[in-house]
Amino acid sequence: MSVRILQEAAVRYFLEVVNTGSIADAATRLNVVPSAVSRQITRLESEFGTPLFVRQSRGMVPSKAGEVLAAFARRAQLESEQVSLEIDALRGETERTLRLACTEGFAGSFVPQAVAAFRRSVAPACFQVIVDTAAGVTQRVRDAEVDVGLTFSFGPAKDIHVAFSAPSPVLAIVAASHPLAHAAQVSFRELLAYPLALPDVHSTLHRLIDVYCSREGVACKSVLSSGTLETLLGFTLVSEAVTFSGELFVRPRLASGELIALSVPELVTSERAIEIQTLARRELPPLLHAFIAQLSADLPPPMRVVKK
Template identity: 25%
Template sequence: MKHLQTLQYVDTIARVGSIRKAAETLFITSTALNRRVLALEEELGVPIFERLPRGVRLSAAGEILIHHARMQMADMERVQSQIADLSGVRRGHISIVCGQALLAYFMVDHVARYRQQHPGVTFSVSVCNRADAISALSNYDADLAIVFEPVRTPDFHPIGSVPQAIQAIMSAEHELTKKSELTWSDILSAKLILPTRANGVRHLLEEALAKKGGELNTVIESDSFDFIRNYIVSENCISFQIPIGLPKKSDKSSFITRAIGINAIPHGHVFVGQMNGRALPVAASLFANELIKSLENLDPRSNN
């Protein structure tokens, strides 16, 4: 949209921190971009950016403006999507951030299903931790966030959730496979490979630790579930994952899952959420509804 171009420019400058660099990514000359900034500052009567030797940084006024600008741009997208919806076509773009566990199977399924019904809708799906997911919503970088045990902030507005019990995963040779359900002392006694602290599963585990005491025998920490999954067949240790993040029964070849007693580690929840107070574009809103409906029908014990 033409009339938002300047705001778009300002947004880019704020993100990259320099007018010249921003000009490159926007495919215009730095002169033109600089002049836009100066004109806007003239209009507002105050500088939007502080000039630093190596670039620019938002001033206090700029912070206020940029928040408005991002809101305006997101709202215009919503307007365009609503207008497009009037003419029957469902078009638009949905930007999603979600935790690693949710991305691999759950999001793949749902995005594919939605795209089958609405080929005009494009997606961007990014993986990130719980804290970054919320800030992506606040910056209007993402329309929806799907996370396990989200950070509680006023900016995050949950619109659907499903409880998820943490499960232990291990190789078929591990001695704990003999038990059908693991206790807290089983966990304490085992060698563990855990996701990093930004992860929701890890968070729940740390909470249980604080409450129940003991010491975790954490031999490896990794932010890649792929690494974890492949590693447990190489060394005799166990890790944890939520059911929604595990492949379906049929292809579960390389490792074994075991339930964990509800007394050992409490259930967590997967949340679908958006930024508080924001009106989503038509496509994103519909997609969110379908996600939630799917979550509601999801029995946590059905895909163990």
């Protein structure tokens, strides 16, 4: 088979079907008729001599061969964009834009500070920041929608390269005035005697809390649920609620003493990690390498919370 076919529109049509899971939806996004997309998929399958999709009632899912081709197509797409941008930059026509996806907790202060520091000390690049769930961030990296993802993970993800990883234990957080604030140690079950303010069900924190509740054989019911960390922390500050967070996001408030991280033995061990993710086997441009190095340097190890 000639490699020429890998450089043609057929691969672009194929990748759109992978992303949408439907020939009709791909055709809409490509502004062509569905039969045109179908012909290109058939052509590719004929050239490769194998099915590229598994046809299901709920849509089209890439076969093993389709997954290999999709991974290649995404890397090629990113590298083509990079070459074009670098040539334009030589003519002084454009600045490099770095596309970052992150979870909500990073978006409030960590990412803005990292971007500002990078622009001051490395290069005046432009940035596009997308906020999504942990799984959504990883999917955007896999689909080549972004250059880098900053998220939480419970383990390896397909087609993802992990450029940085650090453990991210869960902390139980209360206000300084909370009855448990000065306890030397608190069991997870003791926390359940107080109102809980929990992240929404799509967050990795909520998944972990569900695991801890399951281990204790109890149900965890929240009096306040929110996808915004500031809402949870704000409620905790003015009530006897217990909330949960990664240490990085509450570090200033722990240092000031307005919030307290409880010593909860059941929460010490956590499978969750902070990750900086890129698309596997992609050749990263120097500017992206530099930004990843900046992010890695700005993700310090968790501070040990000392009880007063």
